[in-house]
Amino acid sequence: MIRTLLILFVLSLLTPAGFCAEQSFDLAVYPTVAWQGKVVAVRLISAESVSEVSGSFLGNKFNCYRSGDDYQGVVGVPIDQKVGHYDLKLFITKNDGTKTEISKKMKVWETRFPFSRFWLKPARNKLRARNIINNEWAEIEQVLQVEGQEKLWQGKFSWPVKARVSQGFGHREIINGKRAGNHRGLDIAVISGTKIIAPNSAKVVFAKRLKAFGGTLVLDHGQGIHTLYFHLSKLIAKVGDEVGKGELIALSGNSGISSGAHLHWGMSAHNLRVDPLQWTKYEI
Ligand SMILES: [Zn+2]
Structure with a gap:
């Protein structure tokens, strides 16, 4: 029974x-x-x-x-x-x-976002002018708003370059002693000329030298997910290229609004900036 x-x-x-x-x-x-x-x-x-x-x-x-x-x-x-x-x-x-x-x-x-302080030389600080940033960001946003129907990424994202994080996502920036906005990416401290790889499969949708963001690449992983790379010294992948996970896309640098050589790695979900680290730890 x-x-x-x-x-x-x-x-x-x-x-x-x-x-x-x-x-x-x-x-x-x-x-x-x-x-x-x-x-x-x-x-x-x-x-x-x-x-x-x-x-x-x-x-x-x-x-x-x-x-x-x-x-x-x-x-x-x-x-x-x-x-x-x-x-x-x-x-x-x-x-x-x-x-x-x-x-x-x-x-x-709540996610805890610590303060981070850094100094920019006058020539670099000038690049923070609202009109420069707004114009360049409007250009980048045009590709972030395009949503490919096919999911190109698979599994966890790898790091585009593995090194020390010099500034985490969301940190509350204090630039030259004044409160600025929150940091919308992850800064990885690497010397100029370091190889940057695609963290997952994607299509290259933006590759251009900008004033504020420096050498800039944007990868479209499909279904509204994009990754962004700023301050590059050399753009290797070109718009329209289909890149596989681990493929060389650029060399890191120190161009644009930058206080030292590093890679700024950004992640965008339906045109909202989010922490890339979550994608390296979990399969989404
Ligand atoms: Zn950054």
């Missing part, structure tokens, strides 16, 4: 009990806490066939893409998002054209 009950219990665990008519959809997130400056990977598990899925979280909209039987998406958490509980919503268009939405309460939690 006990044996029969045990078998029935195990069988009940194996049956997808949640998938009755009202609950055809389930939403899984990873990690389960939304940290400031990091991303959340979203997965829609569906018992029905659907034709389109998109999402919204903290005012950021994102597309979800088919992955096997499920739909997956990635959304970033702004660095300055107030700690609290917020709805993550998915908008689902079913195959018959009807629409539905599901949501999950997510906790946004």
